[in-house]
Amino acid sequence: MASISPYGKRFISYLRREQIRRLIASKARIDGREVDQVRPVEVKTGIVKTADGSAEVKLGKTHVVAGVKIGLGQPFPDAPDEGVLVVNAEVLPHASPYTEVGPPDEFAIELARVVDRGLRHCGYVDFKKLSVEGGKAYVLWVDLYVINDDGNLVDAANLAAVAALKNAALPAVVKDETGAVKLDRNSRAPMPLDLEKAPIAVSVGKIANVLFLDPIFEEELSLDGRITYTFAQERIVAIQKTLGSFTQQELEAALDLAWRGRESYLASLKEVLQ
Amino acid sequence: MKKPPVPLLQNGLRADGRAPDQMREVQIQVGTVSNADGSAVVSYGATTAVAAVYGPREMHPRHLSLPDRGVMRVRYHMAPFSTKDERKSPTPSRREIEISKVLREALEPAVMLEQYPRSRIDVFIEILQADGSTRVASLTAASLALADAGIYMRDLVVGVSVGLVDGTVVLDLNGLEDNYGEGDMPVGYMPNLRRFTLLQLDGAWTREKFLEALGLAVKGAEYVYQVAREALKNRYMAIAEEIYGR
Amino acid sequence: MYYVTPRQLIFPGDLVATADSRVEGPVYVDNGKIRSAVVGLVEFREDVVVIVPLEGVYKPKKGDLVIGYVTDVLATGWEVDVRTFMPAYLPVSEALHKHVDLETTPLTTFLNIGDVIVAKVKDVDLTDEYPVVLTLKEERVGKVESGTVVEIAPVKVPRVVGKKGSMLAVLAEVGCDIVVGQNGRIWVKCKSPRDEVFLTSLIKKIEAESHVMGLTDRVKAEVENYKKMRQQAQA
Numbered sequence: 001m002a003s004i005s006p007y008g009k010r011f012i013s014y015l016r017r018e019q020i021r022r023l024i025a026s027k028a029r030i031d032g033r034e035v036d037q038v039r040p041v042e043v044k045t046g047i048v049k050t051a052d053g054s055a056e057v058k059l060g061k062t063h064v065v066a067g068v069k070i071g072l073g074q075p076f077p078d079a080p081d082e083g084v085l086v087v088n089a090e091v092l093p094h095a096s097p098y099t100e101v102g103p104p105d106e107f108a109i110e111l112a113r114v115v116d117r118g119l120r121h122c123g124y125v126d127f128k129k130l131s132v133e134g135g136k137a138y139v140l141w142v143d144l145y146v147i148n149d150d151g152n153l154v155d156a157a158n159l160a161a162v163a164a165l166k167n168a169a170l171p172a173v174v175k176d177e178t179g180a181v182k183l184d185r186n187s188r189a190p191m192p193l194d195l196e197k198a199p200i201a202v203s204v205g206k207i208a209n210v211l212f213l214d215p216i217f218e219e220e221l222s223l224d225g226r227i228t229y230t231f232a233q234e235r236i237v238a239i240q241k242t243l244g245s246f247t248q249q250e251l252e253a254a255l256d257l258a259w260r261g262r263e264s265y266l267a268s269l270k271e272v273l274q
Numbered sequence: 275m276k277k278p279p280v281p282l283l284q285n286g287l288r289a290d291g292r293a294p295d296q297m298r299e300v301q302i303q304v305g306t307v308s309n310a311d312g313s314a315v316v317s318y319g320a321t322t323a324v325a326a327v328y329g330p331r332e333m334h335p336r337h338l339s340l341p342d343r344g345v346m347r348v349r350y351h352m353a354p355f356s357t358k359d360e361r362k363s364p365t366p367s368r369r370e371i372e373i374s375k376v377l378r379e380a381l382e383p384a385v386m387l388e389q390y391p392r393s394r395i396d397v398f399i400e401i402l403q404a405d406g407s408t409r410v411a412s413l414t415a416a417s418l419a420l421a422d423a424g425i426y427m428r429d430l431v432v433g434v435s436v437g438l439v440d441g442t443v444v445l446d447l448n449g450l451e452d453n454y455g456e457g458d459m460p461v462g463y464m465p466n467l468r469r470f471t472l473l474q475l476d477g478a479w480t481r482e483k484f485l486e487a488l489g490l491a492v493k494g495a496e497y498v499y500q501v502a503r504e505a506l507k508n509r510y511m512a513i514a515e516e517i518y519g520r
Numbered sequence: 521m522y523y524v525t526p527r528q529l530i531f532p533g534d535l536v537a538t539a540d541s542r543v544e545g546p547v548y549v550d551n552g553k554i555r556s557a558v559v560g561l562v563e564f565r566e567d568v569v570v571i572v573p574l575e576g577v578y579k580p581k582k583g584d585l586v587i588g589y590v591t592d593v594l595a596t597g598w599e600v601d602v603r604t605f606m607p608a609y610l611p612v613s614e615a616l617h618k619h620v621d622l623e624t625t626p627l628t629t630f631l632n633i634g635d636v637i638v639a640k641v642k643d644v645d646l647t648d649e650y651p652v653v654l655t656l657k658e659e660r661v662g663k664v665e666s667g668t669v670v671e672i673a674p675v676k677v678p679r680v681v682g683k684k685g686s687m688l689a690v691l692a693e694v695g696c697d698i699v700v701g702q703n704g705r706i707w708v709k710c711k712s713p714r715d716e717v718f719l720t721s722l723i724k725k726i727e728a729e730s731h732v733m734g735l736t737d738r739v740k741a742e743v744e745n746y747k748k749m750r751q752q753a754q755a
Contacts, residue, residue, distance in 0.1 A: 002348060003371070004347050109372055110372050235479055236480075244379075247468060247469055251473070251488065329605070386548065391646050424675065430531065467533060506529075
């Protein structure tokens, strides 16, 4: 195992990259957006009937499906009175011409871990209410599946996770004839959630000195830098700088730009979830 | 939040007696793995990272190399005996995979890869002892190992962690503070060019605390940078002393 | 304007001078300032400041004399390891003086895997599959049959040669054949194996103490000492 520099399989022609860079220099984008504009967001919930909760998000042409499965298990030893969250992500082989078949690569693992980080401490899900008598706990499996990659998977996947959790309802805990604790999927209670505390991930791309929101696939191939800020209410709950380097001023400017992007995402989310 | 076994902050001092803006003892040695092209050992308190660099060398298979620049391979791994209580399985975990990526992206902006077309540069980091802040100690070790190998770099990269403990911003988290604190922010910084190459965060921070932490991280990084410069000097001056000391 | 002083140790990212100054060596320009790209020593020469790296991989240049190890026999030539990050190639046309019928004579007749050659770098072209092309069609190059090869860091080669060949002249006093490859490989052939061992350790000493002052004098003293001891032993 080792992390290897991407070796140029994702191809973008020099001409196209230069076009993107020239446009960005004059604060314009190849798809006509402004630098502080995210693509149109479409959120649908309850699309997978076999899941305990589900949602699909389309951020422009980027398409992510999130499914929640709820189980019963052991709490983590250092949090015996809390429910368990497990986030997994996969970029499906058909998501782009460049995606490979195989177990989640470092991008998918990072994606899952960044979404997880955002969800864990923001207070969106009240994990303390997910403890189950007898030293057990509810386990929330959140699986993120990228159906189509047209750039900026983390923002879209995060929204899908938030929406899927809102859509989920907790199966009741019952005891069977032998006294064993089980879940009854026919009797449900709402997930203990506070929508106001939902974590919203906002990615900022950088080309030369220009910062812009929600990079599209071809912009991602031309980036000099990239950073994702995740907000919950007024707090920063996760940061992941991936590509490139940033001065302190650039980090602050990106933070402010990301904060503005959050408003667009939150509005789209609330439209559907409230 | 989990309750810590001992208070993390009392009378303005941390559980191990440090002030909020104080680093643990930083020990750095360069050139310790003789077979490697470059190497370094870095300790922040009880956290110890060994980094070794092989390269630039030919990239095989050739079709995976880049015609105009080198390719970096970075591996971060924790030895099974490095963790405090339970043995950690040697199988690379998702955390180690993410950290390997984060470290690679923290080093690439500093390394002049265009000087080494078609080649690969391998960076191997092993954590021998873990007591918080392992990825940032690794970053410092890796960048020194690259410099020790003579690979062209724009700047060294220095790693430090900052965190939030009882609402106070603190520098260089140890294992206890990492596990029980309210927030953790690993930072990688190029001291001459004043640019950040590693930045992550978890917990819940206000904008003000975040900016304050960023400032404290720069101060911490500049301190570690001075220790690193001394270590590099010692590597080359030791021979002079050996001769003139006779 | 320069920001450095003579014989100063310099690190990656350190300021060397303003962009309009004369600087040679591994440096780069950032925002109108020249910065070092390596750990090195600053040397003030005639009208230029030179950054001398203390470590670094060999970067082949056209015209370099190198010592290589044959690593593969291919259809029309040999692959050679010249201790760099790019593969090197010795075409048959550059190795043999007369035409050879490759159908009947296998290339292994001339050079096989493991052979040591002293060669010249004919060309370096990064767009080629074998960016480094070697030639044996020059003076004083060819296959090496005996002697020993010492490996040192390529950046230390100038120190082994010395200013105007001064250090090499001192080493020559031992009475052996020495060929210095730019790629950090030095071929040494002496009449006695003991001389070869001595010369090898001396070259390694030069490598280890390359940046310390007074080295040439110390090496001279060691050679004198050795010659005395050798004379006494023969007596």
